[in-house]
Amino acid sequence: MSTTAELPCSGGRLDVGKAVRLALATVLALVQLFPLLWMVSGAFKSTEDARGASLIPQHPTFHNITEVFTRIPYAKYLFNSLLTSVIVTLLLVFFGSMAAYALARLKFRGREPLFAVIFSTLMVAMPVILVPLFMVVAKVGLVNSYAGLILPVAFTAFPIFLMRQFYLQFPRELEEAADLDGCGYLRRFVTIVLPLSRSMLAALAVTTFLSTWNSFLWPLTVAKDSDLWVVQVGMSQFQNQYGGDWSLIMAGSLVAAVPTLLLFLVLQRQIVESVKASGLKG
Template identity: 45%
Template sequence: MSKPLTFYIGTAVYYVICVVLAVIFAGPFVWMVSSSLKPPNEIFSNPPILISPNFSLDNYFEVFRQAPFERYMFNSFFVATTVTVVALLLHSMAGYALARLEFPGKRVLFILIISTLMIPFYTILIPLALLVRELGWINTYWALIIPAIPHAFGIFWLRQFFLGLPQELEDAARIDGASRIGVFFYVALPLAKPVLAALAVFFFLANWDSFLWPLVATNRPEMRMVQVGIQSFTGEHGNAWQLIMAASVIAILPTLLLFFGLQRFIVESVKMTGLKG
């Protein structure tokens, strides 16, 4: 039988396709890092060089000299972290209330919350900008943080999780004299850790990557978030690709670390977005 032969051909084809796709999707990362380490005259060298013999970290120092990238990074860190922490707390509270507590109007509130998922961001962009201007929040962290917190998606997923908690766990705590609020903080919330971790990754990434809203809500350089920082840096250094690539590496470093460190949670959070309750 010639089965082994076709099997080996099949496997070879399989791996060739896999490797080609891997080069397409991961290759650019390598090229980006490689370019960020090159002197300017080697950026477009012909033929292309992967590892320059003159390789150095100069571009990275130069980026920080030419633009306040440490400030951009801080802004993004501060905003993304604050949004994530506050959002997770508020969403778990709301999700818990919708799942485990009985009160009049609950169904209506749930439907109202879920229907906000349909609102696309660009539709509310203009009124939101006007509102933030009215509140005097332009060029403040308030403008970057507060509107990013409400998010029906997080409420929905935490509700789904709390719905699945066994009643006995709560009852036991209630008999020990815990109040409803106590049960939430000491019993329900600690059990939600896996969901919270996946949502945390989702919120952090979304806010780290956000561009259009920070572009609209800020115009002072010191309030720029990192994506806006990258964009404006490109505008000012049109041809200095070695610097732009160094800046880009700086901008994706935290998310890349998150990606490799917490990949399980990232996959979980993507699956969560993909599975409709």
């Protein structure tokens, strides 16, 4: 049965199946975008406009955004989130990719059991290890410190798993020239493998940054001093205090979302390329 139909006006042919998929994708995109559009709209609404159901502000104002920075040390929260997210991302991407390459290329006894142990940690949720992890951090004196915010979450199994799967499909022929030149594993990794892994590393960096930026449970647990609060914890406390003023809540949420949106827009090409590269066959 044909999935095309004649266009009576132009004489062309319309792929009905493709049109249905396009319409479905458009609807899903609008559903996903509507909360974001509502947040942007609410951030610029006055208190009176916020009570209405209109998506377009009747009296747009920037007062809400400036008011958020005035009522709480929001700039400090943003700085703490940016600092922790950047450091965690750098540590995870660098050491995770290095460990993944070792597990994919080096041959040593116990390699597979070691990877199985690392992989099994992905099955353990943060709430399960929250108390023992906090006890360890408290024992070494890292509570209420940037080190306590960063180090416990800077070494996880997901980057190792993701990059190992990529390196297993990485063509060995690309590394043979380095073998002929007498390059060791470390030099081969730095000069050949890393430059050819840029797209996957970019995708890993984006997901890691977003995960760290949006983290709430661990920063809430380890940082009792408000000077160390990240933006998610600060917004939670702000909402508890000004929960009735939705314009302020939307303004704070918009400011918190801007860095992640900018990061995605800048690196979206690398993310698409990483999806293509994941199908690379050796």
